[in-house]
Amino acid sequence: MTTDYHKQVENALTLLGHECEENGKIRHVYRGNEMPLSIVDPHSKNSIKYKPDVYYILKNNKKLIFEVLDTELGKQSEIIADTIESYLVENVDGLIFIHYGDDSAEKNIIEAFTTIYKGLTTVKKIKESELPSLKKTGAYRITRRQANNPQSIQNKLTEFAIEEHWFKTPPPKNQLN
Numbered sequence: 402m403t404t405d406y407h408k409q410v411e412n413a414l415t416l417l418g419h420e421c422e423e424n425g426k427i428r429h430v431y432r433g434n435e436m437p438l439s440i441v442d443p444h445s446k447n448s449i450k451y452k453p454d455v456y457y458i459l460k461n462n463k464k465l466i467f468e469v470l471d472t473e474l475g476k477q478s479e480i481i482a483d484t485i486e487s488y489l490v491e492n493v494d495g496l497i498f499i500h501y502g503d504d505s506a507e508k509n510i511i512e513a514f515t516t517i518y519k520g521l522t523t524v525k526k527i528k529e530s531e532l533p534s535l536k537k538t539g540a541y542r543i544t545r546r547q548a549n550n551p552q553s554i555q556n557k558l559t560e561f562a563i564e565e566h567w568f569k570t571p572p573p574k575n576q577l578n
Contacts, residue, residue: 495537
């Protein structure tokens with residue numbers, strides 16, 4: 402069951418995406434339940450449908466995935482499942498969790514995705530370039546009170562997007578100094 406908090410934040414993410422689409426900052430915005438992402442088995446025709454809450458297709462064709470944590474906030478297994486699913490989708494630039502929790506909840510979210518990231522890159526030797534950027538992956542708090550006001554949500558999301566450079570495309574590796 403989707404809560405009011407979840408609906409309000411998801412609607413605000415979609416609205417922000419449409420504004421960014423109109424301003425040319427991103428190519429498209431989608432709700433995962435309407436346009437799921439595919440996790441493809443490269444050795445067969447099988448695929449799994451991953452339904453993030455919202456995702457943007459950036460100008461470089463990479464995906465910025467948003468997961469709104471409400472009822473699943475205290476359930477680490479849900480956070481891990483969202484993380485692994487996003488890591489298995491091709492061309493994901495970042496995974497962003499929106500939550501209402503306190504510092505402890507935020508720490509648990511970050512701990513879950515960094516543990517999986519480090520396990521994949523260190524133990525399983527997966528190239529960092531094949532996973533979402535840790536610089537664009539994070540947990541952002543929008544309180545339940547803020548979620549009661551659509552403009553307040555919009556202001557917070559815009560603030561996060563600007564501060565964290567959600568829509569910036571890094572230069573090619575050969576141009577980094």
